[in-house]
């Protein structure tokens with residue numbers, strides 16, 4: 453089966469079911485806001501350079517906008533029928549409003565024809581993210597031992613997968 457390429461413009465659009473939230477491609481002037489959210493919610497944040505590298509590259513960063521406010525972001529890449537969610541975060545002020553779930557459901561719909569499976573890795577201790585992924589229908593498919601740096605050592609990554617619709 454031939455898969456379509458991932459084009460960030462095709463992933464953009466308004467989220468259903470959460471009000472006026474819009475997914476737009478990351479642009480240079482949004483990097484500071486996005487990186488600020490990253491540092492406020494992640495124990496081991498990505499560097500600013502990693503976000504800059506997402507602009508116009510194989511890794512697509514989509515920003516969740518609410519008017520002029522930045523509510524969060526997600527980063528995805530896809531190749532050869534496999535897509536991977538590399539990062540997702542919602543600003544504390546916008547959490548528990550269904551935004552991450554709605555953004556992931558939007559992504560899942562848009563990945564039809566681009567990939568047949570969406571993978572992600574999550575820290576074993578990140579129970580709220582695992583609850584989100586369970587809620588959407590991801591299933592655990594493996595474990596990477598000691599994958600993440602953690603305070604005072606290493607932490608396992610849980611590998612989760614979602615089977616996408618095929619066209």
Ligand SMILES: CC(C)(COP(=O)(O)OP(=O)(O)OC[C@H]1O[C@@H](n2cnc3c(N)ncnc32)[C@H](O)[C@@H]1OP(=O)(O)O)[C@@H](O)C(=O)NCCC(=O)NCCS
Nearest residue numbers: 493540541542547548549550551552553574580581583584
């Ligand atoms: C994980 C995260 C992205 C969830 O974003 P969110 O927009 O607040 O999530 P939603 O409101 O869409 O929640 C959807 C479901 O996920 C689960 N969930 C989300 N946050 C939760 C929490 N704090 N505690 C328990 N369950 C939670 C619930 O099942 C929730 O459904 P419900 O509200 O009907 O109970 C957000 O907490 C975050 O940015 N965390 C820090 C970054 C991070 O850990 N990213 C994941 C890296 S793999």
